[in-house]
Amino acid sequence: MARPAIRRTRREFLKRSATFAAGASAVLSLPAPAVAQRPKLVYWCYQFLKESDEARANFAREWATKNNVDLQLTMVPWKEFMPKITAAIEAKATPDIVESGGVELRGRGQLLEVTDVYKKLEKTYGGWIGSAPKIMLEPDGRVHHILYGFSGPQLIARNDLLAQVGLKPPPATWVDLLAYAKKAQQPPKTFGLGQPVSNQTDSQIWEEIMKSYGARLADDTGKRVIFGDYKPQVWEFLDFFTEVWKAGVLPPGVTTWDNTMNNSTYQAGKAVFVLNAITISLWLETNNPDLLAKTGHYNFPRGPKRLNQPVTYGSRSIMKYTKMPDLAKQFLWDSMEPGKMDRESAVSQWGPVLNAYLNFDVWKKKPFMKGLIEMSLHGETQGYPDVFNDAWREQFVNTTISRMLQRLVVDSWTRDKAFAEAVDILTKIYAKYA
Amino acid sequence: MRESLGGMGLLAPTVLILLGLVLYPFCYAIWLAFSDKAVGSAGQWVGLRNFAYVIAWPQFSAAVFNTVVFTFSAVALKFVLGMSVALVLNQRIRGRNFFRAFLLLPWVMPAFVVYLVWRWLYDPLSGLINYALMDLGIIGSPIAFLSDRSTAMPSVIVAHVWRNFPLYAISFLAGMQTISQELYDSAQVDGASRVQQFRYITLPGLYHIIGVILLLTTIQTANAFEPVYLLTGGGPSDATMVYTMLVYVMGMVNLRLGEAAAVSTLFLPLLVGLVLVVTVLLQRKANA
Numbered sequence: 136m137a138r139p140a141i142r143r144t145r146r147e148f149l150k151r152s153a154t155f156a157a158g159a160s161a162v163l164s165l166p167a168p169a170v171a172q173r174p175k176l177v178y179w180c181y182q183f184l185k186e187s188d189e190a191r192a193n194f195a196r197e198w199a200t201k202n203n204v205d206l207q208l209t210m211v212p213w214k215e216f217m218p219k220i221t222a223a224i225e226a227k228a229t230p231d232i233v234e235s236g237g238v239e240l241r242g243r244g245q246l247l248e249v250t251d252v253y254k255k256l257e258k259t260y261g262g263w264i265g266s267a268p269k270i271m272l273e274p275d276g277r278v279h280h281i282l283y284g285f286s287g288p289q290l291i292a293r294n295d296l297l298a299q300v301g302l303k304p305p306p307a308t309w310v311d312l313l314a315y316a317k318k319a320q321q322p323p324k325t326f327g328l329g330q331p332v333s334n335q336t337d338s339q340i341w342e343e344i345m346k347s348y349g350a351r352l353a354d355d356t357g358k359r360v361i362f363g364d365y366k367p368q369v370w371e372f373l374d375f376f377t378e379v380w381k382a383g384v385l386p387p388g389v390t391t392w393d394n395t396m397n398n399s400t401y402q403a404g405k406a407v408f409v410l411n412a413i414t415i416s417l418w419l420e421t422n423n424p425d426l427l428a429k430t431g432h433y434n435f436p437r438g439p440k441r442l443n444q445p446v447t448y449g450s451r452s453i454m455k456y457t458k459m460p461d462l463a464k465q466f467l468w469d470s471m472e473p474g475k476m477d478r479e480s481a482v483s484q485w486g487p488v489l490n491a492y493l494n495f496d497v498w499k500k501k502p503f504m505k506g507l508i509e510m511s512l513h514g515e516t517q518g519y520p521d522v523f524n525d526a527w528r529e530q531f532v533n534t535t536i537s538r539m540l541q542r543l544v545v546d547s548w549t550r551d552k553a554f555a556e557a558v559d560i561l562t563k564i565y566a567k568y569a
Numbered sequence: 570m571r572e573s574l575g576g577m578g579l580l581a582p583t584v585l586i587l588l589g590l591v592l593y594p595f596c597y598a599i600w601l602a603f604s605d606k607a608v609g610s611a612g613q614w615v616g617l618r619n620f621a622y623v624i625a626w627p628q629f630s631a632a633v634f635n636t637v638v639f640t641f642s643a644v645a646l647k648f649v650l651g652m653s654v655a656l657v658l659n660q661r662i663r664g665r666n667f668f669r670a671f672l673l674l675p676w677v678m679p680a681f682v683v684y685l686v687w688r689w690l691y692d693p694l695s696g697l698i699n700y701a702l703m704d705l706g707i708i709g710s711p712i713a714f715l716s717d718r719s720t721a722m723p724s725v726i727v728a729h730v731w732r733n734f735p736l737y738a739i740s741f742l743a744g745m746q747t748i749s750q751e752l753y754d755s756a757q758v759d760g761a762s763r764v765q766q767f768r769y770i771t772l773p774g775l776y777h778i779i780g781v782i783l784l785l786t787t788i789q790t791a792n793a794f795e796p797v798y799l800l801t802g803g804g805p806s807d808a809t810m811v812y813t814m815l816v817y818v819m820g821m822v823n824l825r826l827g828e829a830a831a832v833s834t835l836f837l838p839l840l841v842g843l844v845l846v847v848t849v850l851l852q853r854k855a856n857a
Contacts, residue, residue: 218821221608239824243609323694323711334804387693387713390805391721405694532822541806545718556627563622567825 174459175205176466179220181234181449182210184414186421187483191234194475198466211235214394231457232466237280237450238270242525246279247453247460252467253278260473261490266446266516270523280452281467283476284485285511287446288340288410290436295429296325296407305433309344309375312408312436316384319407327384329406331392331537332544338392338537340410341376343445345536346520347438348372352530352561357522358569363558371439373543373550380544390545402426410435412447414484416503432506446514449485480504486511526568535560601830608824619831623819629832631807632815633839639726639811640791640843646730647786648779651737656767658738659745669742676735684799687728691715691800715801721808729796733789737782744778745771780851787847791840812836 178195182188192208199206209230211219216235223229224245233240240246253271257263263271265285271278290312292304296319306312316327331338349368353360362369379385386400401409402418404426409415419427435444451470453463469475473491480487481497486507498504518527535557542553602619606612623629658669675683690697693711702708714724752770761769794813797803803810803818812832820829 217824221821221824224609240609243607243824245609334802387711388716390713390716391801393802400694403695529823533818538806541804545716545804545806545808560627563625 173203173205174462175207176232176459176462177207177209177230178232178466179209179211179216179230179234181216182212184417184484186417187479187485190479190482191470194470194479195466198469202462202465204462227456229454229456231459231463232451232453234449234451237452238523238528239525240452240454241273241279242528245455247455247457247463248277248279249281249453249464249467250276250278252281252464255468256281256471256489260471260492263488264490264493265488265511265514267448267488269516270448271450280450281471282448282450282488283471284449284480284483285446285488285507285514286412286449286484286486287444287510287514288412288435289506289510290433291401291409291411291413291415292431292433293319293325293404293407293429294431296320304431306436309347309436309438313375313379313382313384316407317382320384322383322386325405325407326386326400327382327407328379329386329397329400329409330389331394331397332385332389332540333392333537334534334541335392335394336532336534337394337397337411338534339531340445341540342518342531342536343435343443344375344438345369345372347435347441347443348375349438349440352518352521352527353565355522357524357526358565360558360561360565362561366554368440369554370550373540373554376540377543390541412484413503413507417482417484420501427503430503432503434506434509443519444510444514445517445519446510447517448488524568526565529568530561530564533560533564535564598830599834601827602834604827606825606827606830608826612827615827619827620835623828623831623835628803628807628810628815629835631810632812632832633836635722635807635809636791636811636813636836636839638722639729639793639809640787643726643729643733643790643793644783644787646726647734647737647790648783650730650734652741654734654738655741655745656771658742669739672735672738674735675732678732680732680795681799683732684728684796687731688715688800691724716805718805718808721801721805725796725800725809728800729790729793732796733786736786740778740782741775744775748774776851776854780848783847783851784844787843788840791836791843 176199180188180192180195188210192210195206195208198204211234213235216233217239220229220233220236220240229245237246263282267282267285271280271282273279290305294304297304297315300318302315302318304315306315312328319325320327330340332341345368348371350362350365350372352362386405388396397406397409397411398415398418400406401411401415402423413432416427416430416432419430435442451467453460453467457463471489473489473495476492477495477497479485480492480495481500486504487493487495487498488511493508498508516523518531521527538560539553539557542548542556543550548556601612603614603616604612605615605618654672658665658672662668689695691699691714693699693713693716696711696714698714699708699711703711712720714720748770753766756766756770792813793811794817797809797811797814798817801809803814816829816832819832820826823829
């Protein structure tokens with residue numbers, strides 16, 4: 136039997152439709168305001184040391200929950216940061232906050248000014264320490280990135296192996312270090328100095344050593360190359376390096392080591408000395424406490440002219456394209472809170488950047504952290520006495536000084552030829568920024 | 570008229586895609602080479618300045634030389650190895666199917682994994698090769714394969730060949746299976762040796778496959794980046810600096826895209842030349 140057709144009037148149809156539409160929109164619109172109003176931030180977190188990275192990432196997640204922010208967090212390995220951010224800038228799809236590349240991105244006008252955050256932090260937490268203002272403040276007084284920690288290479292030594300041959304660390308000068316390394320090593324089981332001489336940036340520690348012999352690359356303006364005027368100092372340094380090479384204290388393969396090999400060589404117990412950040416020690420603390428107990432941490436040895444102890448840093452900055460500048464600044468401010476920094480410092484390679492951080496217990500609890508205080512307070516900016524600018528950075532990532540050394544030992548060039556090429560390369564690079 | 574309009578309409582999407590995905594990036598790269606474009610900057614026209622800069626750059630001449638050496642050596646080795654393996658696997662041997670599948674293993678593994686394993690194999694302190702050679706008493710002290718000028722490039726080539734020769738072998742094997750068995754039977758009746766069978770039956774039967782494989786892999790090999798980046802970083806000194814590594818350093822490390830594009834543009838005639846040489850040689854052989 137067929138169902139009788141239900142006939143409705145036009146008025147009834149419209150009325151029903153309107154009621155249904157109103158009901159549907161009321162139901163669907165209930166969660167809508169919450170989603171729409173929830174601000175979004177994209178944060179690229181620097182990835183280098185697991186515990187430290189996790190601590191910063193966890194804080195970011197907690198902060199996002201507390202502030203009802205839709206946070207998209209990406210861990211970017213240190214080595215991949217520049218290629219990734221380069222692609223992001225060119226594709227106009229940048230994150231809001233980044234943890235690396237402060238100086239490089241500032242030089243290319245990619246960062247939002249954060250002078251207000253800098254000044255507020257300075258006022259609230261007792262002032263910045265060491266080279267922090269020098270790194271952040273530009274000549275016109277503006278600031279584009281906020282430092283959260285100092286790091287940098289220290290002399291890390293196998294105290295037990297040195298004691299076995301009657302030596303007491305630390306060696307006072309680089310020449311002493313070579314003598315210690317020669318005496319304490321037992322190749323192929325252990326080598327005196329686990330230091331790369333390759334095309335990777337860790338090799339540029341040789342630039343610091345060269346500068347402790349009195350050489351420098353450019354003048355005080357950071358524009359004109361004067362490396363050629365320092366031939367006697369460079370010669371004296373090259374004498375030292377040649378002795379290091381001939382003594383066999385460098386493990387085989389250092390001319391193609393990447394930035395992890397000095398770490399892994401020491402961690403495997405195969406080096407007497409390395410020049411590295413305390414990331415090695417933090418790894419040993421978890422994975423090989425016995426070796427950590429035999430390890431000492433010291434300032435760099437002196438050169439004939441000066442002690443050159445470089446300091447590197449970790450910083451956060453805001454990309455200028457952000458749609459949430461105030462929220463991003465709030466994140467920068469909150470992430471520097473001393474209680475939070477105290478917890479992070481216990482698992483990080485970062486030394487203090489603000490006076491309020493100097494009282495943290497961690498500096499007293501862990502002996503290998505003591506050196507971080509010294510470094511943070513007195514360490515010079517990378518490149519010192521040269522100006523830390525774009526030209527210096529380009530020659531640094533090109534490992535100019537390490538290449539000069541490789542010309543001597545890999546290509547058997549004469550000193551004159553290798554030195555002339557280094558002067559030529561530096562001149563070409565600095566000329567682009569003059 | 571109506572028919573040709575319809576044809577053009579059907580071709581239009583493909584033409585547009587080609588223009589957008591091939592021609593635009595190509596022209597943009599050429600423009601970059603003539604600009605001072607750096608990351609984050611718009612870039613200004615600088616004429617030939619980038620070209621003058623990169624040609625005078627000390628590593629450029631090393632990159633030209635190393636790219637040619639790497640490409641020719643690697644392609645030749647992959648060809649010989651691939652052909653040898655294909656000839657063996659074309660015989661009725663026990664476990665043939667297993668070996669055919671096994672052969673692809675290096676090629677399907679991610680490049681990153683392959684080259685890191687090779688890096689460890691070559692390591693003078695803990696690598697397997699040095700350990701084995703010393704254990705067998707062949708060498709007295711470890712060899713830094715990747716860090717000595719004389720061994721660095723051959724070591725990179727060996728690792729690259731190991732990963733990529735299966736493509737040659739599988740392609741040649743596929744080609745060999747299309748050659749009629751009757752030809753070999755007749756040759757055997759006529760008293761042709763194995764070498765003669767290979768020279769007068771197998772090789773001519775593979776000319777077209779050889780042509781395509783050599784053409785494609787010459788380009789691919791010249792553009793190889795991972796082996797150098799992961800094994801040596803272009804070192805020691807500039808012993809393994811190939812042009813792709815130089816482009817990476819100038820573009821991604823120095824952040825100067827104009828200079829990186831200039832290096833690529835300068836290598837374009839070299840790559841086109843390589844491809845032309847391979848094509849002409851094979852064409853002549855095929856027409857002979």
